[in-house]
Amino acid sequence: MMHTTVGWHVEMEFMEDSEHTRAVAMVRLPDGSEVRAHGQASRHHTDSNQPRVGEEIAGARALNELAMRLLTKAHGEIDAASGRTSHPIHV
Numbered sequence: 001m002m003h004t005t006v007g008w009h010v011e012m013e014f015m016e017d018s019e020h021t022r023a024v025a026m027v028r029l030p031d032g033s034e035v036r037a038h039g040q041a042s043r044h045h046t047d048s049n050q051p052r053v054g055e056e057i058a059g060a061r062a063l064n065e066l067a068m069r070l071l072t073k074a075h076g077e078i079d080a081a082s083g084r085t086s087h088p089i090h091v
Contacts, residue, residue: 006030012062014055019043021054025062027070035073037065 008027015022023039039061041054078086 010063010066012059014058016051016054018049019045021051021058023055023058023062025059025066027066033073035066035069037062037069039063039065 008029011026013024013026019042021041021043024036025039026034026036028034039058041057041061043049043054075086
């Protein structure tokens with residue numbers, strides 16, 4: 001039995017101002033396709049300015065959306081190959 005090791009690199013980019021953080025997550029798949037997703041966080045005006053926390057929240061939200069987009073893509077490929085409708089498990 002042959003084993004194949006595949007690696008994916010997820011790129012994260014953040015845009016910030018004093019109250020908002022936006023994140024973009026992107027993964028390039030071995031077939032050359034790219035999947036992108038976005039996340040955002042807002043700082044309440046009474047909270048201290050902690051950019052790292054905003055990045056963590058916005059980044060987590062972008063990664064969560066990226067995961068859902070990958071699941072949707074995979075189920076579309078299953079459906080196309082099998083000729084039937086697959087049933088994704090919602091997490």
